[in-house]
Amino acid sequence: MSPPIRPASFPPPLQKLAAKVRDGERLDEADALACFTTPHLLHLGRLADHVRRRMHGDLAYYNINRHINPTNVCVYTYDCKFCGFAALPGEDHAWEMSHEEVYAHAARQGGDRVTEFHIVGGLHPELPLEWYLEMLRGLKERFPSVHLKAFTAIEIGWFARREKMSIEQVLVALRAAGLGSLPGGGAEIFDEEVRAVICGGKLDSAEWLEVHRIAHGLGIRSNCTMLYGHVEKPEHKVDHLLRLRRLQDETGGFNAFIPLAYHPENNYLGLRYHTTGSEDLRHLAAARLVLDSIPHVKAYWVMITPKLAQVALSFGADDVDGTVVEETIYHMAGAETEQHLERSELERIIRAAGFVPVQRDTLYNPLAPAAAAAVAG
Ligand code: V47
Secondary structure, three states, X not given: OOOOOOHHHOOHHHHHHHHHHHXXXXXXXXXXXXXXXXXXXXXXXXXXXXXXXHHHOOEEEEEOEEEEOOEOEOOOOOOXXXXXXXXXXXXXOOOEOOHHHHHHHHHOXXXXXXXXXXXXXXXXXXXXXXHHHHHHHHHHHXXXXXXXXXXXXXXXXXXXXXXXXXXXXXXXXXXXXXXXXXXXXXXXXXXXXXXXXXXXXXXXXXXXXXXXXXXXXXXXXXXXXXXXXOOOOHHHHHHHHHHHHHHHHHHOOEEEEXXXXXXXXXXXXXXXXXXXXXXXXXXXXXXXXXXXXXXXXEOOHHHHOHXXXXXXXXXOOOEEEEOOOOOOOOOOOOOOOOOOOOHHHHHHHHHHOOXXXXXXXXXXXXXOHHHHHHHHO
């Protein structure tokens, strides 16, 4: 339980916002802007923590997952200026796994029993949709109980273009091959002017939202993200969160929001700085407060470090992602965190932060019996 909110004890610019949080009222655009501009980070965090505890009590979720990146070859290598992962065909750091290599990667699970494969990659110019369908079928055959959370909206849009199919046809085919849900990547910042600077040329924001709308309509759930810490301004982030909230109001299909901190290494954007801890906490808190209809806010430990992910659990986040096993995208962009955390370590950091760890599946069903009882009771 969180102690009651007393708006009068908040700095005057946050009192109206505090009253809305106390009363469970939706925040408007001006409130959302205040979340990104107030200097009172601890007060903002206190409000986000109140909402987080109202929704999830003292439970904190994690899963046992494995990332698989079948290829980093990408037709948008020079369009997505912030990306340190992509490569052109034939470049030294380009890779393309065979199906057998994907299955071998999947089998190396780091000791814990994996419940999710998180599969994303570059937009390969040569690989047909059938190659991906075969990969999903092969994974399902070998690992029938593992949920396949695969392909960002950017990849789905690319498959549709390449194959001259509709988004719906692509999603239906992927689902028939074993796709369980979509990860949230590729959203970056929806504002078209910012997008033109950081990733002009790739799938536009309306199309990103449309892919998720269609997926939700088919009963395929998904996550959503926002890339921050580059050239964007507070109003762009407000616009981004409100566009996500509107879609969630329409479909209810998002499971979790993950704010993604920009990492500056090995890319063409020409920015030097990593985000600071205060910025990371602010984005998590703002998300929890504004995205009232999205159930979960994830503090992705790979990106912000396990230590800050612990603090984030008191700033609105209720999930730390999973064991991951082998992270590539952030490590190629300069992340210095581990590539893998064991389940015992995830549980230890959650407990040490004062929360009760709950192992979940991709769709947030609690898995371990003790955890299920905690959620039920
Ligand atoms: O789509 C790429 C971003 C995303 C950089 O859905 C970068 O559960 C920062 O989406 N600095 C991939 N960000 C990661 C992602 C994700 C991660 C964890 C969980 C989930 C989920 C999704 O990372 C990309 C892009 O938006 N990205 N390069 C960079 N230099």
